Amino acid sequence: MKALLDRPAPATTAALTLRRGAARVLIDNWTGTSTVPSRTLYPHQWSWDSAFIAIGLRHLSARRAQRELESLLAAQWADGRIPHIVFNADVPHDAYFPSPDFWQSSRAGRAAGAPAAPQTSGIVQPPVHALAAWLVHRSDPAESARRGFLRRVYPRLVAWHDYLLTRRTLGEGGLVAVVHPWEPGMDNSPAWDRALQRIEPAHSATYRRADLNHGHPADRPTDLDYGRYVRLATDYRGAGYDDRTAPHQFAVEDPGFNALLIVSELALAKMARELGNDARPHLAQAGELTRRLVNRLWDDRSGIFRVRDLTDDTPVDESGVTGLVPLIVPQLPHDIVDRLHRTLGSPQFTAPSTRLVPSYDLTGHAFAPHRYWRGPAWFNTSWLIERGLRAHGLHTSAARLRHGFLADAGRSDFAEYIDPVTGAARGARHFSWTAALTLDLLCTDHADTKELAA
Template sequence: MTATTAGPPAPPGTGASGTRTGRRAALRAAASRVLLANWTGTSTVPSHTLYPHQWSWDSAFIAVGLSRLSPRRAQRELETLLGAQWDDGRIPHIVFNPAVPLDAYFPSPDFWRSSTAGATAGAPPDIETSGIVQPPVHALAAWLVHESDPETSGRRGFLERVYPRLTAWHRYLHTNRDLGGAGLASVLHPWEPGMDNSPCWDRPLERVDPAPAASFRRADLTHGDAADRPTDLDYGRYVRLATDYRERGYADTDSNADVDTGTDVGTRAPHGFVVEDPGFNAFLIVSEHALAAIALTLGQEPRPHRERARALTTALVERLWHPEAGLFLCRDLRTGTPIEEKSVAGLLPLLVPDLPDDVVEALLRTASGEHFGLGSTTALAPSYDLRGRSFDSSRYWRGPAWFNINWAVERGLRQHGALARADDLRHAILSSAGASGFAEYVDPRTGRARGTTDFSWTAAVVLDLLARTEEPGEGGDR
């Protein structure tokens, strides 16, 4: 299939004809209805059926879209999430709604037991959460929410409230999670980088003995097609890793053990899965730049954030850039070796403003080349190598295109001057999101909806992109 630049279709019931302005207005109205329907009063669920709680990086993307509807609600979204932050600085990947039945989602609060198992790490005693984290998009989201309405943000003291929490979150990642010792943050579970069952994790997960199938119940299969979801074997390994982390009190290192030498991760990090992920660290770098902007706005010193962003960028390139692949690759810290699978996470460093020119040029070639086909064989960037041995156009993170990731790629393209390509991708996101009923993800070649529909971050990035096409210097909707 050749990528198309057809205009976004009107949502069902509105009619496909009409002016470009009318189509855009209909798409905006439909996206707004999704976010309004998924709002709980204090935050937004990704999906009432499949994901009925608050998710960390979902809320960051959702807040960016909500700011185009209600800056105050967008602020509330982030403040609700940050209200569940642990004393050690981590922002948990799920904040559980106590009104939702335990059997509606697994792993449920009684699995994570955060208020008891995480007490030493400073888990809130009165809010149940998970114990792992997700990509640090939050400072970027907070800055974009502020920029959407600086007057309301300033009047409400939004940045003053979130800045200390966001700096504590980054401090946690820079210290507790620098398990490779090179300055990059590490992830301890496949759910943490957000791309849950990417083929990148297949090799590291082979070391993990799965939890017995009888020890857990997969609520996701009640609302999702098994062909779209991780396998039972993968899920058993996810459960084992989470159980082991919980039993260690969610400690990232073992402070009583000697530091090992000769490998990336010493015996102070007794985890079966430890990976440096380029997408996770790219979001951290961009969010450090956002913290610098926030600090400057608050009359505080931005230099520490800028210095950390520079140091992270240097480490990212030295550690994870592979010129022969034309891509950033994940690094397995248990073996000290790169993971050779090509994931869209390797394109996300396009978000980073200070990459070397040769790296940017190579990433742009890779994005449009045979492995991702962006703008040629695919309209949206797939989550995994089109030519990879494990490519699957329908299974979760093993090939489908995700709207939040393509939103990030669009920002990266635009930042590095690939404006026509950014405009094409923006147009494809809007078209595919509307045509798919705001799907969770889509087949990257056909645009067929996969996963659930009326998905919050899909609607959110649509609202942001529609708003940005109307802002000076951002390109137009063709």
């Protein structure tokens, strides 16, 4: 562990202190095979958390970053899906809900190809994994080649994208749909409210919320919303997690989810070239998805991408950070980039006490500065937007966001998220993706941002 902390670091004393603190979080949260998001609230392995964690770990140990992704991919289902949670069998079931005995993956998901072990959830999270794998490879190509990292993960990542592009294109526009509010990673965003109102919640006596053991109820999703989450997951489980037969009462096209798929398709193209394979299918897919993203989800009137509710095939009139995440797409039309940049700098997303990007419109009717994804500013989405700003040459805005990110990460003890009104740290402390992405912003040379657009 000392060797990881003593790697070359940024020159200033403040940066060195911040880097050592971030490294310590990742070392302390390492389980031996993967990294938990938090030792308290999140004691298992989460899908998009591990991708972000690997991006930061590559600056400490390329091998450990590879193992982070490999351990997640080892739980991949035969149909290609990467589950959003991989459960640690040594953690008691009552430490987290929904627990393995709720999802029943090895039994209920058998026909869909769930592994016999480990136990997993049945839903997914945003596809940032191929981007993470490519960045991990580039951090130490010799170590990657020695371990055969790219050659082993590339086909698994292709299968993951194939699952999304075949089983999850539920609308007529060809974009990937999410079927549970937990899948986009922004669990209780106001963007889901309209679709959730159609869902009859599960009775509270049928489950016990473990998240309230470590978080204040005022910060967490309401009991009503949580009951709806449980109902959706129960119905999906009852259908054997089969997207061809599941009722999918909740189905939306999310701009952030699809933007990350585009960027990860471009990463697969890079991997294909490195392995001597044909990159053209990945490039064509990225181009087509970009066209669909603009045609289906761009709202020129408001200058932001909208979620589309597939039940009635209409856009949802809510402005959240997911509508800004497409800045990460390198081939986005210039006029849309300009509009997104202006929206980002508008009163809707310019917080009084942080430079991080709020998760929801500060002027919106549902804004709540402390309630999870209904207002608080998160580090991972701000990292994505900072990367997008740099990719489009908006370096002044990127530098401002980067500076605010690093300042807030240090003063908050690597908090899960920040209250945008008061600047107070909220959620868990020593949060892994906050620490990992802090390392990335401290250590990256920015060269990899434009690389995917080539």
